[in-house]
Structures are given as C-alpha cells and as structure tokens.
Amino acid sequence: MKQLSLKKKKSLLGLSFLSPWIIGFLVFTAFPLLYSLFLSFQKVKITPSGIKTEFIKFENYTYAFTVDAEFTQILLKFLRELVISTPIIIVFSLIIALLLNQPIRMKGFFRTIFFLPVIIASGPVITDLMEQDVTSIPSIENYAIFAMFLSNTDGFLNTILTYLMDNLIIILWYSGVQILIFLAALQKTDRQIYEAAKIDGASNWECFWKVTLPTLFPMIIVNLIYTIVTYSVFALNPVVDHIQSSMFDISTGFGYASALSWVYFVVITIVLAIGVGTVAIRGNKKYT
C-alpha cells in the first residue's frame, strides 16, 4: 500500500516537471493547430468588434488549387528543390564529417569554418548575398567542360544542374548542424570495431560500407528529418512568403492563409514519411 503511494507520488512529481510543457502544448500548439484547421474552412473577416467567420466548406482549398495559379507553382518548385537538395546536403555533410574525423592537424580551425554558416543563416543576409551573385561558384559557367555537359543533357537533368550550380553555396551552407551530428556520431563509434575489421582483412573502402555506414544509419534518418524540416520553415522559402502575404491580403485573408498552411503542412508530412520510409526500408534490407 505504501509502495503504491510512493510510486504515485513520484509520477505526480514527474508530471509536475512536465507541467509547463503540457500547458504550453495545449495553449500554444494544440489549440492553435485546431483553430487554424477551423479557420481554413471559414471566410474570415476582421471587424472592429473582433473576428467574424463564415463557414464556406472547402472553398479555400479549391481556390488554392484552381484559381491561385501562383501557389501550386511555387509549391511544386519548392518540392523540386527539396528533392534535389536534401540528398546532396546529407551526402555532403557525411563527407565533410568523415574528412574532419581523420587525424588531421588544425581540426579546430576546420570545424570552425564548416560550422560558421549556422551562425549567419538568416534570411536577409542570404538574400543580400544572392543579390550580389556570390552564392554560385564563381565563373564556373565559363568552363568548357561545364558548357559541354549542359548542352549534352536534356531538360530535366539540365534544370537540376543549373539549379545546383547557381545555389551550391546555399545548399552547402544548410549542412552545418548535419555535419556536427554526423561528427558526434562518428566519434562515438568504437575504434575496436575498425581494428577487428582490419585484422579480418577489410580495406578502408569495405570498412566504410560495412562498418561506418551501418553505425551511422540512425543519424542519417535524424539528419533527413532535420534537413527537410529546416528547409521548409526557412524564411527565404517562397511558400512561406506566399502564405504570409495572403494573410494580409484583403481578398484572401486569414482563412485562406490557414488553408494554405495546412496544405503545406500535409505536403511536408507526406514528403517526410516517404523520405524516412524509403531510407528505413532500404537500410533494413542492406544492413540486417
């Protein structure tokens, strides 16, 4: 009897530590989430006496996909960029982390450089830099080999390549935190596994595919989620911009903006599910 009350007391204590979060979640997340879902089915009018809503069923949603040509277009463009950039960011940050994990001199110096972009990754700074054209690799388009490559590839690949060349530095700049996550995981893996593999005659190349990659696998999923989420909430994102501008547009208003943000939310969730799903399935097949 006494044991039970002690247990109960402890769980109550634990909940009291959590109480700020529970209150905050209800007030600042759960309620706004439902409220914006509610708003997305309404025509919202702001009057001096407060907000007036009028139920209009799915009109906001149909408007988004039929009338508002801009929205579908920027959403598709955003998706394309996301699909191109995410794998690059992850592979790139993995490479950098592997390089930094080697026994090299001036490790601290190199780490400082590669982590610097996290500090300055604010929308206006990057917009400014983009306006000055410093975010693409300088004069790479002048190289003959690149021009040849471009002229020999057709539509789809071509767009990917030009997008990459124009935004390479931005894409690389997104990978600061991911490098750190990989690096931390690499340093936690046991040295002895590598020695054992070496004794069994594994080469470095085999070691990477058979030992390093499987141990990093959970971190790849973490980084995948992190990349997609930060990419989609970043202030430079045109979709975010569009939602914000339609929020204060008199002809559309809060209701329509809510509908847009819900569409966006659902799209991101689907992308996340597909991304994590495919990586997890492929990973399981390969490594277990």
Next chain:
Amino acid sequence: METKLARVQKKRMKEYAAKVGMNDFSTKMKSFLLGVQGNNGFLFKVCVYSLLIGIGFVYLFPIIYMGSYSFKSLEDLLNPLVSWIPSTFYLDNYEVAYRVLDMLPTLMETLYVTVIPSVAQTAVAAIIGYGFARFEFPMKKVLFALVLITFIIPPQVLMIPRYVFFNELELVGSIFAFLLPAAFGQGLNSAIFILIFYQFFRMMPKSLEEAAHLDGAGHFRIFLRIALPMAVPAIIISFLFSFVWYWNETALASLYFGNELTTLPIQLEKFNATFDKLYTGDAETQNINEGISMAGTMLSILPLLIVYFFTQRWFVEGVDRSGITGE
C-alpha cells in the same frame, strides 16, 4: 596516432624486408606514400587536406567577398583592376551602413528580444528534459512522441492563430509574443533542446540521486543542486543554439513585433528603403552601391561572428558531450 596494430604491422614488415633482403628504401617509401594502415599515408593526407581547404574556401567565399567589398570605395568598385584587395582602407561604407541600420539601438533591441527568450527556453527545456529522463509516469511515451511531433509542425501553421491570440491579449509588438511560447516549451525548435537535456540527464547515475535523497534533499533541490550543475555543457549548447535561432528568425519577428520592436536582420531587410529615405534629397545625392550594402550585411552579422569566435569551442564540443545523437 599509431595504433598498436600499426606498430606491430610495421615491425613485421621490417623483419620481412630484412629477411628477403629487400631494399629498405622502397618499403619506407611505400609506407610513407600509402601508409601502413591506408589512412595515414602521405598521398591520403594530401587528398584530405586539399579537399578540406578547397571546400573550406567555397564555404568562406561569400564572407571573404563581403569583407573585401565592404572596404571598397566607389572608384575601387568601378575599377576592373581592383579585384580582391581594395586600394585604400576605406571606412565610409561602414559609417553609412551604421547610420542606416541605426546600429546601437537596433543591436540593443535585438539582444533584448533574443537573449530573454533564449534563457527562458533553455531553463524550461532543462526542467522538461529532467522530468522525462528521471521519472516514470503513465503516458510518458505518448507525451514524448508529442514533443517530437511539435518539431515537424511548421511554425506557419501556428502563426495565424497565435497572431490572433496575441492580438486579442494586446501582446503584439511586445517581447511576450516570443517569450510566452518559449517559457512553455513551445518556442523555436524547443523539441531539440528538450531532447538534448533528456539525453543528458539520462546519463546521470541513479546512485547520486539516491545518496542525495538519504541526505534529505527533495526532488526539486536535487534538480537544482546536483543535476543542473552537471548539465553545464547542455545548458551552454542549448543557450547558444537558441540565441542564434532567435536572432536569425525574421518571418515571425516581423509579424509579431510589427513596428514596435526591430532586430538587425529585419533592419537589413529594409536596408535599401531606409537608405533611400535617409540619403535622397540630400545636398550631395548619394546612391547605394555594392560596398555599402555589403558593409550593412557585415555589420548585421558582426555581433554573431564575435559571439561565435568566443564560443565556437562549446558549439562543437557541446554537441559531442551533450549527447544530441543519443546512444
């Protein structure tokens, strides 16, 4: 860094070379170029360093460009012979940018709206993380999953209702629009900080807690006196990240703060407009040029750069030690 294995291998190779009378020089050369283990040879090192330096340059290119252009006078900008190093040490760009950004008051306001929410966010994340790590209670898994889910909800979905909510309470234009969600664990990326503290407090030995219990300390006292002092790396890393993320947040800041409060990034966004207001219609009409706008950008990131150079050690090591990656 030679491992035991490498040493043994080397010794064996030497013995073997001596036995068959092989030329000592060629073995040495080979192990120098390719390394005995495959990852400490000279060629490999050259590869690693050149990759690191090359990519590092691409990384720093915009910043170097920014620095170089911000010191260029109009003549230097127009002169095609001057490419990287300005001909004179020209500071006028900074003077103009300083005035356009309204630097000092803006900096103070930026610090005000970033430091206070970051402190609140870190403190609350520590409390919540401790609750998750050290206590058992029903629905713990569900609650933890909900914490993680809050990370993937885009702030844009919550933006409108929160705006309406703060508007009703007349909190738009004050720091509370940032501070309140942060203080209840719903700030920017709060889920990550809760996760960091959760991982950290889980590593704390149980016996320590029990010993404190026997000495008659209550749970809140254990948290304050024992757990928190041990979690200093996690506190530093959370605060720094939180600070940087709040600093760089412009979409939410411009919406919630309106015209009442401003931050350096928001000022930078309006840089051209403010410049026009200040300098057109002047006696000596001045036009905005690359140099001035680069100086503005430089000034707006300068405080963060300074903070970074003093704290980068913690930024990098903190993540290693605070166990952001889990076990």
